[in-house]
Amino acid sequence: MVTRWGICSAGKISHDFTVALRSLPPEDHQVVAVAARNLKHAQEFAQKHGIPRAYGNYEDLAKDPEIDVVYVGTIHPYHLPVSVMLMKAKKNVLCEKPLAMNLREVKEIVACAKLNNVFLMEAVWTRFFPASVEISRLLTQEVIGEVKMVRADFGLLPTNVPRSVQKEQGGGALMDIGIYCVQFACMVYKGEKPEHIQATGVCLDTGVDEAMVITLKFSQGRMAVCTCSRSVELPNDAVAVGTKGTIRVLAHMWCPTSLVVNGKETQYPVPEPYLPLNFINSTGMRYEAEEVRQCLLKGLKESPRMSHADSALLAEIMDEARRQVGVVYSQDKQ
Template identity: 35%
Template sequence: MTKQYNWAILGCGKIARKFAEDLKLLPNAKLYAVASRSLDRAHEFAVQLGFEKAYGSYIELVEDPNVDVVYIATPHSHHHEHALLSLTYKKAVLCEKAFAINAREAREMIDCAKENNTFLMEAFWTRFQPGFLKAMEILESGELGELKMVRSDFAFNAEKNADLRLYNPDLGGGSLLDIGIYPVFATIMTLGKPSSIKTLPQFGFTNCEESIIMSFKYDNGAMASLVSSFASHSSIQSEYWCEKGYLRLNRRWFANAQICIWRQGMEHEEAVEVAPIEGKGYQFEAAHVMKCLDEGKIESDMMTFEITLNIMNTLDRVRADAGIVYPKHDLPSAN
């Protein structure tokens, strides 16, 4: 018989709401508990989304023996603290991106999962989107020849409000860890870790990095040109330029995007069929977590610890080059 898992959400913000809606699509997921720093907010969230229990502190949630999996939906600045808290109570953890503020924190979280023999995965939802998986399959098939260049962007004009997470340096604010991480992911998944990195950052009204251009270079001659920004809107596309043609994931490439391909000699681009999905697409990562738990794993074979560490190490190197510092956290370890 299929096991049903009691899901709990830590932090009742914007993404928690979207994730909870998609969790309803999974028959083996039970919307069990939520926790907020405010009991009123937890109650309101639980009633609106259909959770059984509401807690006014995070510690009460992890102390509940019936919680199987905790989805951490707090700002990146708090992922380390909240993952360690949950893992110490032997709760499986699905932790939002950016996984942590730096690679040192990420390593400590992974060590804690291993010490407690408890599952931990970064909630990088793109990794599980059918459109992205199809694009990876085409690139890996070699039909377009060797990959030479990744061009990827993610920008939107964010509200200029110092109280919000996006522009608050104490909460890991700035475009890099919030949305720049997506173009970095698009590159890590195909070309791996770069051999050299050059950046051009622009800092905004709270001294947070607001926009950043990143150039990556690889020993085999491949390159990547990546951008993120809170200053303007962008086409939000990822392109993979290969020796015999190119592949493009269209607007909102990181969700279940449509794919276009052009091969040398073709007059027009060709659309690749990507089936529409139900919900927003957060159910795929949640379903994968439960599959891993069914199999008794503490690490995903799709979103591995190595991928997460490669992303975090690369972000540290980007920050070191760009001079991006989060004053309440350690300096990046840059290794």
């Protein structure tokens, strides 16, 4: 049975997700409609990707009876209202990260999913790469012993994308890229809530964070250090250090295609795209799309690899880090 996708928003990330879907068997995944706030943009997107239907608003997409699940690729502040609108129309939703602007909004989205009995998953694509699945297996089997320290870095040189530094559009290093570092620590420590969170950072004149360092202390003296920056390029790797060895994700830790386990490297290449991509290794979004399909086939309402509790923990940690650094969005004041 084919999984029929609707694409909500015709921006860069939606382009890459649609390209990724085309790397999967067409008898399993099909994109049947796209919506944008501008009909012309939706039509251009549909023509580029061979999508049958284009809508000039998100409400018409929600009413389309031939859609099984919608990918929400809007900017961060719209994740809550758009996802809620879709789920009230009984649509399953895969929403880009961050799931919402704060923990309060995450709880609201999750409550809406449960009320309407639909599937909901935060699109933290890193969780679903074969390399990440292998990391979870290695940790379960204690190949590197007990993990005592986690470090994850993600830093990029400044870009000419205004959204990334504008508070009203959900900008800031943590919300945009630091989330990958925090989720890695949460994944390694299997969703355990840290006992202590300490954050420091540098804010721009726009009120969002340019850089942030977050230290997490877990039970039994285990630690994690997460560093993100929108001003310099960091090594962009991640490492979990245990009592018997080390697991290292090489450059591009947010889309892991190479693992080094106790000195031995294994490659996990992603398929080549049929159209140019906006972001590196974006065909790797195929793995989260396939996770959605498998969950729907099993009748699940959330993914065991990125559960609603995982999304809530991620939001809770980032809320506290932002509070300490002084990054406050309008959504935090409601």
